[in-house]
Every structure is written in C-alpha cells, then in structure tokens.
Amino acid sequence: MRHDEERPRTSGFLADGAVPGHWTQVIGSMRSNPFTYLSPDEVRTEAARLLFVAPSPEVARACFAEMLDAFGDSIEIATVEEVVPDRVPAGTWVFLPHRQDGWADLEEASAKLRAALVKENSSREPGDTLVLMEYGINLWMWAEPPSSGGDPVCHAGELISWESAWALGTSEPPHHGVDSAVSASDPSAAMLTAEPAASPRPPIYFGLPPILRQRRWES
Template sequence: MRHDEERPRTSGFLSDGTVPGHWTQVLGSMRANPFTHLSLDEVRAEAAHLLIVTPSPGVARACFGEMLDAFGDSVEIAVVDEVTPDHVPAGTWVFLPHRQDGWTELEDSSATLRAALVKENSSREASDKLVLMEYGINLWMWAEPPSSGGDPVCHAGELISWESAWALDTSEPPHHDFDSPVSASDPSAAILTAEPAASPRPPIYFGLPPILRQRRWES
C-alpha cells in the first residue's frame, strides 16, 4: 500500500502514457467475479439517474466511454463547480473524481463536494438517497493492484480499499464514437490504447452501489 507522502502529484490529466499491462488482469478478474461487476442492464434497472462529475468532456470520455455509449443522453455530465447537492435528483448514482487520485487541485475540490453531498444525503429519506462512488482519472498510473497486495492509498488513516471496487461488465458490445462529445483540441481526449475501446482508461469505480452490497450480504 502506498502512503500519502508516496503518492505522485500532478496538476492535470496524465494523457501521455499507456495503460500498464497488469490492469488488463485486474479488470478481467473483477469482471469474472459476481461480487465485483455489474452489467449495463443492472445499472439501468438500479440507477434512477447517472451523474458524472468531471473536469472536462475529454476526461468523461476517457473514463466512462462504455457508459456514455450505452446510456447516451441519459447520463448527465457536470463540472465540480456546477454541482449543488440540493439539485441532485433522488436515487442518483454520482461518480466523483477520486479524492486520492494524484491530481492535486481536483482532489481538493472533489473532497469538498463529496462532504457536501454526504451531509445533504444524511437528511434524505431512505428512498431518496444518493449513491456516491469515485473513479480514478490518473490513479491507474501508480496504484498497486490487489494482486500486489495493494490499496490505492493510505490517506490520513483512511483506507480506500479494493474491497469496495467494482467494474462495469462490457460483454454487451458498445457503440464506439469518439468524435461527437469531445473536441479534437481537447488534450484530455487523447486515446491511450492501440486497440479500439470505448474507454482508454480502466473503468474501475470505488464505492459499492446497493445492488452489489446486497449481493455480498446474501452470499
């Protein structure tokens, strides 16, 4: 596990690297385990609304290509400063940038927004609550995978654990269209893999949605 002081620091989107090979095995293992993957149909059935909080459309495309292709306009994309807790609909699955991702400024703004959402969520009725999850924008560049005994980071005594991680099962063939939502001038739109893929970043999310938590309880 990496401690906070070992975490790489950056001021932006790391778009000039290739996906480390071990992430292929990490994703394959997660998608083979019923406790760590959801199908597109399960997301459709469980999430009343999908909100991706992102610093740019290019980052959203890089990290959520499969989801954007599958759900189209039903996925809302917003920058951190646009989101206010009282305007997030009941039952929304909110995807926030990881608070220990390595992108310094974004970590701070994401942590502030998450705190506000958690506070507002605590006053909601059970049926109206939000589901808060995080995704790594730069995290895959340095995080230690479970096969190495790693957690992404030990930050102020708080573990962001692989036990809460899950992946989208993309067995349903997605539609690949990299031109429409991303400007060619957006440097964060860089495609990092040689093979066609809906997301050039490994789509791993942290924070269990209720359906996966229930599945584990019942096992």
C-alpha cells in the same frame, strides 16, 4: 500499500502514456467475479440517473466511454462547481473524482463536494438519497493492483480499498453462486473475460452501489 507521501502528484490530466499491462488482468479478474461486476442492464435498472462529475468532456470520455455509449440521455456531466447537491434527483448515482487520485486541486474540490453531498443525503428520506461513488482519473498510472499488495494508498489513515472497487462489463455477469475466490485467482478465467475496453484507461470505480452490497450480504 503506498503512503500518502509516496503518492505522485499532478496538476492535471495524464492523457498520455500507455496503460500498464497488469490492468488488463485486474479488469478481467473483476469481471469474472460476481461481487465486483455489473452489467449495463443492471446499472440501467438500479440507477435513476447517472451524474459524472468531471473537469472536462475529455476526462469524462476517457473514464466513462462505455457508460456514455450505453446510457445516452440518462447521463449528466458536470464540473465540481456546477453541482448543486439539493438539486440532484433522488436515486442518482454520482461519480466523483477520487479523493486520492493524484490530481492535487481536483482532490480537494472533490472532497468538499462529497462532504456536501453526504450532508444532503442525511436530510433526505431513505428512498430519495443519492448513491456516491468515486473513479480514478490518474489512479491507474501509479496505484498498486490487488495482486501486488492490495490497497493502493494509505492517505491520512484512510485506505483506498479494493473491497469497494467494481467494474462495468458488456457480457452477462457470472452466476451468483460462482466461487469468487476461485474465479478471481484463475488467470485463464481473468484473461478470457478481459474484453477490450472502450475507455482509454481501465474503468474501475470505488464505492459499492446497493445492488453489489446486497449481493455480498446474501452470499
């Protein structure tokens, strides 16, 4: 795990540079585990709408290419400044820039917006709330994968936990009865399910949507 002072900081989008090779296995491992994987059809069924909070279309395309291609009109892209919490429709899945991503100014802005959305959720009826998640814009450049230490950073006592991370995949999810410990530790299974990503960087999201939380409770 890395502490906050060890975390690289940047003022912008790290568009250049090759994706570290170990992320292919990380994504493959997540897609072979029913507790860290959702298909586009499952997202389409569960989410009333998708809201991607991104500083630019370039960032949105880099981090959400698969979803943009799969969901079309059910997606809205907005900057942090454009989002008005009480105007976000009920049942929307809101994807925010990660608060420990490394993009200094965006981290602060995202944290403020998240706090406003949490406050908005507290005033809504249970069936009208929003689902809040985060995504790493630059996180893949420096974060440690689960196989080499677990949580990638400890920030002001708050862990970015891989327990809340999940990935989108294009094939049918594995049967819910699969032993996740076996599938996650089997390198051959991981590589078989590591399909080429449509996004320039690994599409890993943090914050369990209700369907995955329920799946874990019932396991």
